[in-house]
């Protein structure tokens with residue numbers, strides 16, 4: 462099935478450039494030029510990925526992202542941001558963005574990021590569908606849900622991939638580079654270190670009994686992370 466992408470960007474020329482590059486790469490796409498139109502399009506049809514500009518007139522990109530995640534949490538989201546907006550990027554990740562691109566970028570670079578989102582590493586055995594953690598916390602990786610304190614917290618696809626990777630490699634320290642290459646599928650891992658740490662913080666908030674004193678996703682100083690068991 463052709464992957465469908467919603468491009469949410471108020472700069473019409475940029476949106477059209479992105480759409481043309483996506484079409485050329487074999488994706489189907491639709492455009493929305495403000496947040497309200499984006500949410501309407503999202504409710505009407507199926508999208509596998511959303512390219513979401515954060516600076517939109519009316520409803521901001523972050524507000525749109527928040528609403529998207531309450532509607533459906535398995536869609537992948539790549540946010541577009543001005544280079545100076547690091548705090549927006551951090552908030553975007555906290556709200557469940559999977560990746561970001563800083564402006565200016567070429568549509569070809571964006572297409573490469575979109576491809577990376579759809580390319581999941583071949584797993585050599587079945588994923589662990591359920592994890593039972595201390596504190597009565599249950600994680601359902603197939604459904605991307607964390608059950609704790611009588612509530613269900615959604616995991617983003619990226620968080621699910623990171624958790625699965627850590628659990629799968631519990632016998633060793635997982636470096637940030639491992640995660641960037643194997644989970645993000647970046648071609649080289651000498652940038653973006655913060656991206657990993659931001660996601661780990663978000664994941665700890667959902668799965669750790671005491672997120673401020675993490676015991677499950679342990680930091681190995683100067684090396685990376687290790688799953689507790």
Ligand code: CA
Pocket residue numbers: 470471472514515516517
């Ligand atoms: Ca904009």
